[in-house]
Amino acid sequence: MSLEPDLAAAVATLERVILGKSRQLQLCVACLLARGHLLIEDVPGVGKTTLAHALARVFGLGWNRVQFTSDLLPADIIGVSVFDRSTQQFEFRKGPVFTQLLLADEVNRASPRTQSALLEAMEERQVSADGLTYVLPEPFFVVATQNPKEQLGTFALPESQLDRFLMRVELGYPDAAHERELLRSGERRDLMERVTAQLDSVRVCQVQQRVRHLHVADALYDYLQRVLRATREHPEIKLGLSPRAGQGLLRAAQAWALLAGRDAVLPEDVQAVFPSVAAHRLLRRDPVASGDPADFARGLLRTVPVDA
Amino acid sequence: MLEGRLAALRSRTDRHALLWSSGVLFAAIVLHVDRLPPWCTLTILALIGWRIVTALQGRQPPGKFAIAILGATLLLGIASQFSGVSGLAGGTALLTCMGALKLLETRSRRDYFVVIGVALFLVIAACLDRQSLLRLPLYIAITWLICTALAIVGTPNVPLPARRAASIAGRALVWALPIAIVLFLFFPRIQGKTWTLPGSGTAVTGLSNEMNPGAISELTTAYDPAFRARFVGRPPPARELYWRGPVLQNFDGYTWRREPRSIYRQAPLQYLGEGYRYRITLEPHQRNWWFALDLPTGGPSREVMFTWDYMLVSLQPVRQPVSYDLVSHTETRTTEPLSPLQRRLALHLPAGRNLRSHELAVAMRARAGSDASYVQSLLAMFRDGGYVYSLTPPKLDVDSIDDFLFNTRSGFCGHYASAFVNLARAGGVPARVVTGYQGGEWNPIGGYYIVRQSDAHAWAEVWLEGRGWTRVDPTGVVAPERLDRGFFEALPQAVSTTDRMLREIDWLSDARLAWDTLNTWWKDDVLEFDLGSQFALLSRLGFDSPRVAQLGTLLAGAIAVWLGWLLLRFGRMPRARDRDPLARAWRRLGERLAKAGVARRPDEGPLDYAQRLRLTHPALATNVAPLAERYARLRYGPTPSDPDAITAFVRAANSVRLRETG
Numbered sequence: 001m002s003l004e005p006d007l008a009a010a011v012a013t014l015e016r017v018i019l020g021k022s023r024q025l026q027l028c029v030a031c032l033l034a035r036g037h038l039l040i041e042d043v044p045g046v047g048k049t050t051l052a053h054a055l056a057r058v059f060g061l062g063w064n065r066v067q068f069t070s071d072l073l074p075a076d077i078i079g080v081s082v083f084d085r086s087t088q089q090f091e092f093r094k095g096p097v098f099t100q101l102l103l104a105d106e107v108n109r110a111s112p113r114t115q116s117a118l119l120e121a122m123e124e125r126q127v128s129a130d131g132l133t134y135v136l137p138e139p140f141f142v143v144a145t146q147n148p149k150e151q152l153g154t155f156a157l158p159e160s161q162l163d164r165f166l167m168r169v170e171l172g173y174p175d176a177a178h179e180r181e182l183l184r185s186g187e188r189r190d191l192m193e194r195v196t197a198q199l200d201s202v203r204v205c206q207v208q209q210r211v212r213h214l215h216v217a218d219a220l221y222d223y224l225q226r227v228l229r230a231t232r233e234h235p236e237i238k239l240g241l242s243p244r245a246g247q248g249l250l251r252a253a254q255a256w257a258l259l260a261g262r263d264a265v266l267p268e269d270v271q272a273v274f275p276s277v278a279a280h281r282l283l284r285r286d287p288v289a290s291g292d293p294a295d296f297a298r299g300l301l302r303t304v305p306v307d308a
Numbered sequence: 309m310l311e312g313r314l315a316a317l318r319s320r321t322d323r324h325a326l327l328w329s330s331g332v333l334f335a336a337i338v339l340h341v342d343r344l345p346p347w348c349t350l351t352i353l354a355l356i357g358w359r360i361v362t363a364l365q366g367r368q369p370p371g372k373f374a375i376a377i378l379g380a381t382l383l384l385g386i387a388s389q390f391s392g393v394s395g396l397a398g399g400t401a402l403l404t405c406m407g408a409l410k411l412l413e414t415r416s417r418r419d420y421f422v423v424i425g426v427a428l429f430l431v432i433a434a435c436l437d438r439q440s441l442l443r444l445p446l447y448i449a450i451t452w453l454i455c456t457a458l459a460i461v462g463t464p465n466v467p468l469p470a471r472r473a474a475s476i477a478g479r480a481l482v483w484a485l486p487i488a489i490v491l492f493l494f495f496p497r498i499q500g501k502t503w504t505l506p507g508s509g510t511a512v513t514g515l516s517n518e519m520n521p522g523a524i525s526e527l528t529t530a531y532d533p534a535f536r537a538r539f540v541g542r543p544p545p546a547r548e549l550y551w552r553g554p555v556l557q558n559f560d561g562y563t564w565r566r567e568p569r570s571i572y573r574q575a576p577l578q579y580l581g582e583g584y585r586y587r588i589t590l591e592p593h594q595r596n597w598w599f600a601l602d603l604p605t606g607g608p609s610r611e612v613m614f615t616w617d618y619m620l621v622s623l624q625p626v627r628q629p630v631s632y633d634l635v636s637h638t639e640t641r642t643t644e645p646l647s648p649l650q651r652r653l654a655l656h657l658p659a660g661r662n663l664r665s666h667e668l669a670v671a672m673r674a675r676a677g678s679d680a681s682y683v684q685s686l687l688a689m690f691r692d693g694g695y696v697y698s699l700t701p702p703k704l705d706v707d708s709i710d711d712f713l714f715n716t717r718s719g720f721c722g723h724y725a726s727a728f729v730n731l732a733r734a735g736g737v738p739a740r741v742v743t744g745y746q747g748g749e750w751n752p753i754g755g756y757y758i759v760r761q762s763d764a765h766a767w768a769e770v771w772l773e774g775r776g777w778t779r780v781d782p783t784g785v786v787a788p789e790r791l792d793r794g795f796f797e798a799l800p801q802a803v804s805t806t807d808r809m810l811r812e813i814d815w816l817s818d819a820r821l822a823w824d825t826l827n828t829w830w831k832d833d834v835l836e837f838d839l840g841s842q843f844a845l846l847s848r849l850g851f852d853s854p855r856v857a858q859l860g861t862l863l864a865g866a867i868a869v870w871l872g873w874l875l876l877r878f879g880r881m882p883r884a885r886d887r888d889p890l891a892r893a894w895r896r897l898g899e900r901l902a903k904a905g906v907a908r909r910p911d912e913g914p915l916d917y918a919q920r921l922r923l924t925h926p927a928l929a930t931n932v933a934p935l936a937e938r939y940a941r942l943r944y945g946p947t948p949s950d951p952d953a954i955t956a957f958v959r960a961a962n963s964v965r966l967r968e969t970g
Contacts, residue, residue, distance in 0.1 A: 215946030264944045268913035305910035307891065 007207065007259065010058045010198040017054045017191055018047055020178030024169050027276050028055060028143075030255035032204070033211050036166020036248060037122050037142040039107075039157075039280065043149055046171045052103040052143040053192055059204050060197035061100035061139065068110035070153060074117035081130050092129055097121050100137050100201055104144040108154040115157060118142070119164045139204050159283055166248045167273070168280040170294070207258070214254040215264040222308055223267050224250060227274065230304045231282060236296075239283035249277045267306045274301055326363050328457040329423040330356050330411055335450050336430035337404050343437065345389050348401050351382065355408035369412055379409050400433045420461045427454050441830040452477055483874065490866040496859045497839045515553050515743050515764060517595070519564040519722055533591055534745060534763070535599055536828050538756035540585040546747055548638040550602040550767065550779065551759060553744035555617040557653050561661035562708050564726060564741050572616040572650050575776060579605060580639040589631045589832050596622050599744060599759075601636035602779060608632035616650075617740070618777075631836045642776025646738060654738030654771060662709040662730060669734030679737045679772055686731055687785050690724060693717070697787030724782040725766040738771035742779070753818070754825030893958040894939050901932065904966045914940040931964050 007029075014025045028051065031038045040048045049065070056063035066077060079095035096102065097118070104118060121127050122142050127134045144165065146157065162168070174182060185191075199207075224246065232240030241249070250265075252273040257265045278300075279293035287293070334356060341349055355378075362369055370378075382405040383393075390398030407426035414420055431451055434443075455477035460468050468476075537551075556564035583605065590598060598612055598620040607614045609632070612622045646654070657666070672689075676682035694717055701719040705711035709730045712723050725741045732739035746765035748757035767781040833841075839856075846854035846862075898908050906925055908917045918933035938957055 215944075217944040217946075219943050264941075264946050266913055266915060266940055266944050268916050271911075271913065271916075302909070302911045306913050307894065307910070 006198050006203065011259070013058050013195060013198060014051075014054055017195060018051055018171075019182055020174045021047075021171060024171055025051075026256070026259055027167055027169050027273065030252055030259055030273060031167045031169075031276075032059065032139070032141050033207055033258065034166060034248070034251040034255040035139070035208050035211075036252065037144070037164060039162070039165040039168040040143060040145045040171060041148050041168055042145070042171045043147060046173060048143075048145045048171065049103060049105065050192070051171070052101065052145075054195055055141075055143070056101040057192060057195045058198050059101075060200035061141070061204065062137070062201075063101035063103065064096040064099040065103040065105060066096050067105045068107050068114070070109055070111060072110045072114050074114050077114065077118055078121065078127050079129060079134075090130065092132065092134065094134065095127075097127060098134070098136060100139055100141065102140075102142045104142060106147060107144040108146040108156050110155065112155050112158075115155065115161070118144075119161050122164050137201075139201060139208060159281075162280045163242065163245065165280065166252060167276040169276055211251065211255045211258050214258055216250065216254070217264060219308075220265050220267065220270070223304070223306060224253075224270060226304050226308075227270060227301070230300055231278065234300060234303075236284055236286070237282050238285050241278060241281055245277070245281050249274065252277050271301050274298075323363065325417065325420045325461045326360065326414065328460050329414070329420040329427075330360055332427045332450070332454045332457040333407050333411060333423055333430075335453055336427035336434075337407075339430060339434040339446070339450065340400050340404060340437070343397055344401055344404065348386065348389075348405060352404055352408040355412060359411050359414070369414075372413070375409060375413055378412075379406070382406075382409070396433065396436055400430065400437070403429060403433065417461060421458075424454055424457050424461065427457075439835050441827050444830075452481060455481060483877075486873075487867065487870045490863065490870065492837070493845060494842070494859050494863040494866060496856045496863075497837070497842060515593075515595070515597075517554050517556075517566045519556055519726070519741065519743055519766060532761050533824070534593070534759050534761055535588050535590040536751075536756050536758050536824075537586050537588050537601070537748065538754075538828075540587075543586075543757070544584050544601070544638055548601075549747050549757070550742075550765070550781075551599045551745040551748075551763075552602040552604075552618065552742060553599055554597055554742075555619055555769075556741040556743060557617070558656070559658065559726075559730065561658040562704075562706060567617075567653060570616065572653070573647060574614070574616040574618070575642045575644055575646065575650075577603065577618075577776070578641045578643070579603075579637040580641060581637055583635045583637050585633070585635050587631055587633045587832070589629060589828060589836075590626055591629055592627050594625050594627065596625050598622060598626070598630075598632065600634050602638065602742075602744070603640050604634045604636045608634055629831045629835060631832050640776065641774075643774060644776075645773065646771050651738050651771075654740055655733050655736065657730065657733050662707045662734075664707075664710045665713050665727070665731060666734045668713070669731045672731075673735035673737075676735075679770070682735050682737060683732065683770055683772075683780055686728060686735075687780070687782060690728070690782050691785040695719075695724075695786050697783065721766045721783040724786060725768045728768045728780065728782040732768070732770050740769050742767050742769050746781075751821045751824055753821050754828055756825075756828065758824055889958050890939070890942055890954050893961040894943075897932075897935065897961045897964070900966055904928070906932075914943075928966065931966070935961055935964060 011026065011029060014029070015022055018025055028038055028040075032055065040051070042048060052065070053063070055061070066072075075095065077095050077097050079093050079098070081090045081092050083089070084091045107115060107118070110118075121136065122140075125136050125138075125140055127136065147154075173179070227249070228241050228246045231237055234240070249270065253265050253269040256273050257263075257269040260269065262269075275294040275297040279297045282293065282297065282300075284293075284296070334353075337344075337349070337352055344352075359369060383402065386398060386401045386405065387393055390401060393399055393402045403426060407423060407430070410419065410426060411423050414423060428451070431447055431454070435447060452474070456470065456474045459473040459476045459480075460470070463473075535551075543549075554566055557567040558565045584601060586601065588599060598608075600620050603618050604614070604620065607620050612620050612632070615621055672685055673682050676685050696718045697720060698718045699720055701712075701723060702716050704716065704723075709727050712719055712727055713731075729739040729741050743764070743766045745759045745763040746767075747763050748759035750756075751758055765783070767779060767783065769777045770780055772778050842859055843854035846858055849862075851858050901907060906921060906928060912920070914936040918929065918936040921929035921933055921936075935957075938960075942954060942957055
């Protein structure tokens with residue numbers, strides 16, 4: 001089995017827009033296909049918004065962008081009930097969350113109350129207002145960004161809330177060659193007009209279904225459990241991966257395997273997504289001493305044998 | 309419920325259980341088929357066939373009532389045939405029938421176990437019945453088959469492939485081997501062979517307790533071994549190999565018989581020269597006498613009497629192979645005079661018979677100066693009188709001695725011994741006929757003599773004052789080659805073509821002797837392993853005064869060690885990866901690759917590894933990378949693992965070349 005042409009084309013298109021970040025792009029796409037939500041953590045100006053925009057266009061999704069600020073209220077995201085004089089009734093005006101791809105820019109700038117409203121919507125895939133429940137559209141994919149360097153006047157997402165994001169990806173600066181090309185070709189947002197949709201929302205849901213049913217052998221479940229146990233038994237780690245994180249890891253690995261054109265998940269797939277899935281979830285005793293979280297996660301993987 | 313039962317019966321595993329248990333029952337019955345009355349065999353076959361046919365057609369097996377009637381009928385039939393069911397033959401017949409009946413009412417797994425258990429008991433019965441080395445492989449094979457059936461029936465839900473079951477059974481038997489050996493060596497043997505049930509022997513030809521011309525000529529063509537003799541140290545020269553058997557004293561003019569009374573005293577013997585120590589392994593011959601090199605110093609045990617005419621006689625006939633140790637001297641002397649009673653017996657001749665030879669004897673004795681020179685002149689007469697050695701002499705008249713001496717002049721050892729003793733007695737020299745065996749075939753592989761029925765011989769003993777009973781072999785002067793080279797060389801035409809081939813083709817001859825050696829070891833050291841042998845083993849192990857209690861201690865200790873070993877071996881069942889051929893092959897390949905210097909990291913997936921090899925060791929990767937990809941497909945792929953594909957992978961992984969230059 002090989003990768004389906006529309007998915008291949010989608011990834012190729014993304015690579016034309018975001019230069020030199022092939023692996024991160026694949027992780028983002030895997031996150032979408034695994035029905036997860038994505039947290040991009042990076043300094044401004046490396047193309048987070050461009051990436052979200054490009055994803056929405058390539059996958060044919062409707063998208064909204066919310067710039068989080070300290071005075072942003074939950075209603076600004078969820079929506080608000082307004083009294084309609086003509087009908088003499090309250091009418092719910094849907095907020096920007098009612099979209100297929102939501103870019104929550106600088107999510108750590110908003111108050112915890114607003115943050116948690118968003119996180120709830122992400123988890124439940126529905127919104128409650130005035131005793132009524134409104135189902136969010138499918139697919140529903142949140143791309144949140146935060147700037148780790150900026151501390152003043154921000155509310156960093158608490159670790160427990162980070163669990164809601166399937167993956168955390170860092171884009172980082174482009175390397176010299178790609179940066180030169182970036183400088184030469186001018187504004188990336190202009191390219192966006194030429195980015196055409198390779199899939200539509202129905203097709204995305206269909207692929208998401210396929211990911212869920214990708215074959216997982218007993219031996220792989222064994223390996224996955226060994227990995228989870230390793231996170232829980234590691235002396236450096238205060239809190240290992242939760243069962244929900246384990247599910248997420250499996251789903252992400254399935255999506256990765258699908259993107260690699262395979263019909264079954266291999267340990268390599270688990271290993272490929274593990275740093276992105278686990279790094280923001282592992283609660284370490286001494287984060288400074290044990291270094292970069294992704295590197296730490298990769299080091300942890302080295303302690304887990306593939307064969308029993 | 310009926311529907312359910314039938315469905316269960318039709319299910320594959322149940323059919324397997326039925327077919328296997330009836331199969332092994334049949335195999336175990338085959339061991340006894342020549343012992344069972346034909347009606348019994350036919351009934352059993354019919355019962356087994358009935359059960360299988362009804363099962364295959366999905367019909368109900370017969371009810372309890374029918375089985376009870378059948379059982380009672382069979383029991384009556386067997387009891388009347390064998391007059392009871394307590395003996396080995398009757399008991400075995402009953403067991404076979406009841407096993408087949410049990411098969412009729414098999415419904416659950418437990419019933420199949422019972423049938424398989426019956427088959428095992430039938431093998432034990434066969435071991436009690438016959439213990440020849442030739443049957444040993446058969447017993448082992450059938451035991452293995454039965455254990456295979458046990459493995460199949462014991463694995464209820466998954467149909468176990470026969471080959472796998474056989475491997476399980478074989479391994480279980482191998483693991484049981486140590487304890488079998490320990491039990492064999494140390495389980496205290498009760499004196500006398502209790503495991504041998506009496507009366508199960510078959511008639512085997514041998515010397516009889518009477519002799520008339522013709523009796524021994526039947527023997528001479530029989531090539532079966534009579535016994536084997538293994539000497540400790542140097543054996544005596546071939547000319548001295550006279551194996552003493554029945555001594556015949558009573559003559560009615562035609563037939564020699566043993567003296568039935570034992571009112572005589574043994575004349576005391578002085579043993580001269582060096583003694584020969586040896587062990588004889590006697591084939592069962594259904595008579596009470598035991599053979600010994602002429603002359604033994606006594607019997608091997610208190611159960612065997614050393615008679616007044618120097619025979620070894622036991623109370624019970626020899627029905628099983630026996631081994632016994634003796635010491636013999638080929639030279640003896642008795643200085644005492646012969647007792648009047650014995651003298652009368654040793655001079656007795658039927659009145660009015662063989663008158664011509666009587667006259668001749670009287671005349672010759674008168675010419676000779678002494679008894680000794682008379683014996684010499686008789687021998688000279690046989691040597692020079694135109695007598696020939698023949699295995700097919702003409703029939704003799706009622707006065708057999710006269711007819712032989714004066715008319716036919718042709719005969720074998722019996723004729724010469726008979727005529728010689730008759731002449732000696734007529735001349736007033738006490739004499740008697742001794743029958744037994746002469747010579748034997750030296751087995752260079754085993755280092756012992758095989759004495760065969762064709763070595764049967766008859767010679768004479770005369771009483772000479774001052775020397776006692778002295779062996780005289782008139783056949784030796786007529787046909788010296790008979791004694792020097794043995795029967796076979798002297799009269800090759802008397803032996804059947806097969807036997808001649810066995811001896812004349814070198815490798816066949818070697819094979820025959822090797823087989824005989826093995827067989828002798830089997831009889832001497834395995835079947836004859838008794839309390840005495842156990843005590844000998846104990847003293848070799850360093851016990852100064854062996855006792856039965858020590859055997860028990862050793863036995864208990866050995867069993868404890870064995871159980872401990874089993875516990876260590878099976879207490880921790882092998883991990884899944886050891887049982888999984890795919891994982892095992894992958895691990896072994898990994899070990900080989902590590903030796904080749906390109907170890908896979910434990911945390912490295914197969915595809916990553918293949919990718920790394922392609923970069924660092926491209927030549928090696930051409931062989932290994934496809935294997936790694938195959939492994940990934942087999943291990944993690946969506947299709948259920950196909951045994952053939954796994955086997956193919958295992959073969960490929962085990963045979964892949966790991967040299968980069970390759």
